[in-house]
Amino acid sequence: MRRVLSVHFAPCALFVAGVFVLVRAGSFSGRSDWGAVWPRRPETTLQLTAALTACAALLGLLLQPFQVRAVRVLEGYWDRWPLTARLAGVLTGVQRRRWRALRKRAYGKTGGEREQRIRADALRRLAGHPPGDLLLPTALGNALRAGELSAGERYGLTTLSSWPRIYPQVSGRVDEALRSARDALDTAVNLCWSFLALTATALPALYDEPALWWLPATGLLLAALAYKGAVTTAQAYSGLMHVVYDLHRFDLLEALRYPLPGDRESEEEVFADVSDLLAGIRPERRVYDHRVRGGPEL
Incomplete structure (x- = not known):
């Protein structure tokens, strides 16, 4: 629920509320009348609040499948x-x-x-x-790519193909840190898009009111601030990806029923085979180890 509210609902509610203010002020049809924005009757206020909430929730649901695309566009x-x-x-x-x-x-x-x-x-x-x-x-793309190209490669694993397999092995505290960093990253990205969309909406609404041009300028400034926050969070997320491979790379081998290596050289050989397997290349023939963790051999 926290992710839904922070990542999807809050940025959409910000955009919907901004458009509502411009429409109520009559900015698209003439001079803005900010006194007409807030309704005078309490029942009208409740109705408008419910409508804004419903619109923001619907917009958030519609945009949720495009979250990965929203990040990748800002990555470059x-x-x-x-x-x-x-x-x-x-x-x-x-x-x-x-x-x-x-x-x-x-x-x-x-x-x-x-x-x-x-x-x-x-x-x-x-x-x-x-x-x-x-x-x-872009800086965001480079911050994320730094983790995607080095977290597993230090041990011979291809990060992009092994990450979906190693992530289920992550322990509770590391998983919580990863989720928190990812939520913060997605929230910052969505806020950046919301401020950019508000700026693009405000420009045609306020182009004939030079005294209010500071509003679109503020929107651009807030979008830049949100983007900077996304870059900072992406750097932290990439660091956590390195931690995952440091602590859980052998858990991946146990899940795949590969025997654990005895030294650094054999570790790189095993992980090279795993990377080939995940890439669809037939790896060198290896013996499986079907022992249950902490239990007798099956």
């Missing part, structure tokens, strides 16, 4: 259309220049205490980026 997966693909190329170039500047600060010569702090900060920020040839056009 824009290659399906020629115009957005061109824009993606330009913004990826910007991200690559920033990445090179970070590398220069991170691995450049160190001097005094101030330079060491700058280098440490650059190293920390660089760890939240994927390799330079795999950068996406």
Whole structure:
């Protein structure tokens, strides 16, 4: 219920309420009359509140299946259309220049205490980026891709294909942290879209009232703030993905009935076979281990 309210209902209610205020003020048909926004009769207030709640709930239900798409658009997966693909190329170039500047600060010569702090900060920020040839056009996309391309790869697992299998093995506390981070990420993304939609709605409504242009500008500012929050949360979520593989990669082997490896070299061999299996490639023949965890051999 908490996820439904924060991720889906609240951003939709924000957008619906904003459109309601503009319509009640008559902003689309002339000068805005803000005194006409709030109804004077209590029964009318209750009716409008119920209508706004119903509209926000319906809009949230309609948009819920597109949650993954809402995140992926802000990540920068824009290659399906020629115009957005061109824009993606330009913004990826910007991200690559920033990445090179970070590398220069991170691995450049160190001097005094101030330079060491700058280098440490650059190293920390660089760890939240994927390799330079795999950068996406947006900061959100790069924050998530950093986890998607390195969390399992450190042990020989392909993260994107193994994540749906390893996630059910996650312990309660880690699962709670993952859910909380994912909810915060989706909420920030949806708030960003709501503020952008409100800005796009307010522009034609208030274009002839220069004194009120600060309202669309505020909407853009709030959208940028929500986007920054999404990037910060995505970095935390990527860090938690690394924790999952640190703690539960062997639980994945037990669930697949693979014997546990005895050393680091055999671990990488086993996980390479698992990655091939998940990718549809026939792995090297291996013996299964059907012992129940903590019980006798079957």
